[in-house]
Amino acid sequence: MSASQNLRRGEVAIRHLSKSYRLNGTPLPVLRDINLNIRSGETLAIVGASGSGKTTLLRVLAGLEDPDAGEVLIDGKRTRGVGTDRAVIFQEPRLLPWLTVLDNVGFGLETQGLFRGAARERARRYVQLVGLQQFEGAYPRQLSGGMAQRVGIARALAVQPEILLLDEPLGALDAMTKISMQQELARIWRDEDVTTVLVTHDLEEAIYLADRILILPREKGGEPRLIEIGLPRPRDRSAPEFVRHREGLLHLFGLH
Amino acid sequence: MSYEHVNTSLAAGFGLGRAEGHSTAIPAIASRWRALIGFIVARYGLVLGFLAFWQLSSTVGWVNPAVFPPLDVILSALWSGLASGALLDDIAISLQRSGIAFAAAVAIGIPLGLFMGQVRFVEQALDPILQLFRQTSALALYPVFILMLGLGETSKVFVIFWATLFPILLSTIGGVKEVDNKLVEMARTYGAGPLTVFRRVVLPASVPAIFVGLRLSATTALLLLIAAEMIGANKGIGFQVMNAQYNFQIPLMFAAILLLALLGLAANALLVLAQRNLCRWSQPNA
Missing domain, CATH: 1.10.3720.10 (MetI-like)
Incomplete structure (x- = not known):
């Protein structure tokens, strides 16, 4: 879509990243010495049991939380706090209820200083991309959960970030909407060449969408593992290789 | 698929005003009047009743009209x-x-x-x-x-x-x-x-x-x-x-x-x- 194809931007390097929270005064380590390279344009899924720190890792990448030690480099540059090179899609759509669908999608463009007319045009394109052109003028309270989340996705894509960070974006949706949204995300990512980090607790979702899966260990002593999903797209959930990946992952979690 | 369905149901909600125009004119007007009167009675019936009761009791003399004039x-x-x-x-x-x-x-x-x-x-x-x-x-x-x-x-x-x-x-x-x-x-x-x-x-x-x-x-x-x-x-x-x-x-x-x-x-x-x-x-x- 953009000129990023030959520049290959959006490369992330995580170096010796550690983070702990304080629980009643005692430090509770969440992330311990994480090292990882995320390739330009790839989709990396992060899975792990609850409490494994996958959301924390995403929030550190987003700049919403500071690490205790270590650093995050984007295209070789150390990040400091939030930045417009990254866009976050949260589990809740987090739409501004007083803005229409179109203005919500244009929100990020406007805060980043785009002129109103140009922002509207681009916002309109992304509203179309997620298939909500009929609802441009609707307010968030008139939308279903799945539609609202599409607006959140369009808002994030509209700023054309180098890195897209998703924190269990489909976790609150019903099973049917979830599958259709997964298909749609796969379609969108085929066209938008953007580095994507997807935190999810849904193993099938991870296999369906990701190039690689990072598995955060449940025990604090364990090592994080990386799995390459080399399946062609669009992926078939019932293909033997797909099923094999799922069984492998379940096995890793001790669920088989 | 599910989204298409939501689409049409919401669109139907938006088009409600237009749908009414399709029914024949006279019964539509009559039913609209009935709806309006029903609304007024439900909403302001008690107020109107109170005022009517005031007027009546003052003119008939149930209350002292010097204190509660009609x-x-x-x-x-x-x-x-x-x-x-x-x-x-x-x-x-x-x-x-x-x-x-x-x-x-x-x-x-x-x-x-x-x-x-x-x-x-x-x-x-x-x-x-x-x-x-x-x-x-x-x-x-x-x-x-x-x-x-x-x-x-x-x-x-x-x-x-x-x-x-x-x-x-x-x-x-x-x-x-x-x-x-x-x-x-x-x-x-x-x-x-x-x-x-x-x-x-x-x-x-x-x-x-x-x-x-x-x-x-x-x-x-x-x-x-x-x-x-x-x-x-x-x-x-x-x-x-x-x-x-x-x-x-x-x-x-x-x-x-x-x-x-x-x-x-x-x-x-x-x-x-x-x-x-x-x-x-x-x-x-x-």
Whole structure:
């Protein structure tokens, strides 16, 4: 879509990243010495049991939380706090209820200083991309959960970030909407060449969408593992290789 | 697929007005009239019944018509008061007193509330004294204001200002404090600085709460207006109520009371209208 194809931007390097929270005064380590390279344009899924720190890792990448030690480099540059090179899609759509669908999608463009007319045009394109052109003028309270989340996705894509960070974006949706949204995300990512980090607790979702899966260990002593999903797209959930990946992952979690 | 379905059902909701036009004209008009009458009866039936009962019991003599004159007598007293211009002066001065006080309370209460709601330590430092002031009846303080400011216009306006300030201030603070932090966080990830977050997130999110305060204050303003005008005034609607009672002009007294009720309704209706326009997004049928 953009000129990023030959520049290959959006490369992330995580170096010796550690983070702990304080629980009643005692430090509770969440992330311990994480090292990882995320390739330009790839989709990396992060899975792990609850409490494994996958959301924390995403929030550190987003700049919403500071690490205790270590650093995050984007295209070789150390990040400091939030930045417009990254866009976050949260589990809740987090739409501004007083803005229409179109203005919500244009929100990020406007805060980043785009002129109103140009922002509207681009916002309109992304509203179309997620298939909500009929609802441009609707307010968030008139939308279903799945539609609202599409607006959140369009808002994030509209700023054309180098890195897209998703924190269990489909976790609150019903099973049917979830599958259709997964298909749609796969379609969108085929066209938008953007580095994507997807935190999810849904193993099938991870296999369906990701190039690689990072598995955060449940025990604090364990090592994080990386799995390459080399399946062609669009992926078939019932293909033997797909099923094999799922069984492998379940096995890793001790669920088989 | 599921999304297409949602699409059509929502579109059907939007097109409701048009769908009605398809039915044949005459039954449609008749049923619309029936619906309108049904609505009026359900909504205003009790008020109309109350007024009819008043008129009836006064003319038949169930109550003493010298104390509760029939409605037509009250209305004609109101009309002659308005036509002669005597009541118009009272309305003007009353509106001026409550209007200045209300405007001052808005001008100070909303900005101060927005500031206090954002800055935690200012709010914590000021909250105890605000609670103390708020719980002290403005009417009880009126003699103090008279001592400070004299018996003229200033003390009247000030006592109304004092009483209207707190609902506006406290609702605004509450509105700002209840802004969803997740929305603020979202705005920050899109590069919004503190000023943009305030303008695009905090301020619009507080508007409904601010309106709650404004409507409370408008009611309070009229209440305090009457109290202030009953003490040491020689003009104003509140003065007319007392004065007419002293002179045993009971129809005029009720006319002034009716005027007050109408003023209150008008003020509330104006605020509701403004709120509808400003908060279209939160209306169920916008």
